[in-house]
Amino acid sequence: MLKCLSVAGSDCSGGAGIQADLKAFSANETFGMSVITSVVAENTTRVLSVFNVPVEEIQKQIDAVFEDIHVDAVKLGMLPTAEIISAVADKLNEYKPSIIVCDPVMVATSGDALSEGGTVSTMREKLFPIVTLLTPNIPEAEAISGLEIKNENYMEKAARIIMDMGVKNVLVKGGHLTGDAVDYLCTPEGVHKLACKRVDSPNTHGTGCTLSSAITANLAHGMDMLSAVTKAKNYITEAIEKSFTVGKGHSPVNHFYDYYDLKGTVL
Numbered sequence: 001m002l003k004c005l006s007v008a009g010s011d012c013s014g015g016a017g018i019q020a021d022l023k024a025f026s027a028n029e030t031f032g033m034s035v036i037t038s039v040v041a042e043n044t045t046r047v048l049s050v051f052n053v054p055v056e057e058i059q060k061q062i063d064a065v066f067e068d069i070h071v072d073a074v075k076l077g078m079l080p081t082a083e084i085i086s087a088v089a090d091k092l093n094e095y096k097p098s099i100i101v102c103d104p105v106m107v108a109t110s111g112d113a114l115s116e117g118g119t120v121s122t123m124r125e126k127l128f129p130i131v132t133l134l135t136p137n138i139p140e141a142e143a144i145s146g147l148e149i150k151n152e153n154y155m156e157k158a159a160r161i162i163m164d165m166g167v168k169n170v171l172v173k174g175g176h177l178t179g180d181a182v183d184y185l186c187t188p189e190g191v192h193k194l195a196c197k198r199v200d201s202p203n204t205h206g207t208g209c210t211l212s213s214a215i216t217a218n219l220a221h222g223m224d225m226l227s228a229v230t231k232a233k234n235y236i237t238e239a240i241e242k243s244f245t246v247g248k249g250h251s252p253v254n255h256f257y258d259y260y261d262l263k264g265t266v267l
């Protein structure tokens, strides 16, 4: 069994963060593990509070996993402070996992901040040189590239700017635009446009976390970057399409649509 580790924040309502990552790892046939960076009191409508785990405890969790278990791939989610980014990067440099997918989480679907301001420069200095793939959404790609993304054409430009910062592969996600759900994948081989139909649904809580974790699992399985991202993109589209209501706001996606029907009966 391949083993994937998520280093991310906890979403008590189960739709995003570590909880989404573990579900996506399992649904994509890998064993999931978690290092919790922050305990977020949040639900489908809002963030009530953010309690960051002390850096030493994050380091110890990473040590506990790596001293005992071979990690096939790592996914990075919410790294809320420059100090945490720096400490996680140092640990990754120590243990050198071969695959690192980084979702540079800054803001929740509800619009609430999940990261201190001013973390982009630390991410750029410490994480960009070591990540295999960076997966910013539109606001994150704007913050990193400094480019205002007015439409699809600017997504590709932003991806190229971020590649020029030394990132090996970049996926700029277009969930926040209108029209088809279009993402741009920039690899050393070129730019690939990945378009799926936009599902008319408010159930998008955790889409970014789920997509990046599915990509991580696919890369752990040995897929090349384009195949891993394409398969994960199809997975997230279907997971949104087959989602159900949880709470009063943006419900999560259905990670296990392939395994259970909406009454929980095994397919």
Ligand SMILES: Nc1ncnc2c1ncn2[C@@H]1O[C@H](COP(=O)(O)OP(=O)(O)OP(=O)(O)O)[C@@H](O)[C@H]1O
Pocket (backbone or CB within 6 Å): 107, 108, 109, 136, 137, 138, 173, 174, 175, 176, 181, 182, 183, 196, 197, 198, 199, 200, 201, 204, 205, 206, 207, 208, 209, 211, 233, 236, 237, 240
């Ligand atoms: N309504 C939708 N229908 C189909 N695909 C979607 C929809 N919304 C988002 N996606 C897709 O989901 C993935 C995540 O994209 P998005 O831009 O929403 O990331 P994110 O902002 O990090 O996630 P979130 O909105 O959960 O914070 C992308 O592949 C995007 O194209």
Ligand SMILES: Cc1ncc(COP(=O)(O)O)c(N)n1
Pocket (backbone or CB within 6 Å): 008, 009, 010, 011, 016, 017, 018, 040, 042, 077, 078, 105, 107, 108, 109, 114, 204, 205, 206, 207, 208, 209, 210
């Ligand atoms: C703990 C935590 N991490 C990340 C997100 C963003 O998730 P997404 O961008 O996938 O909605 C979130 N809402 N909560």
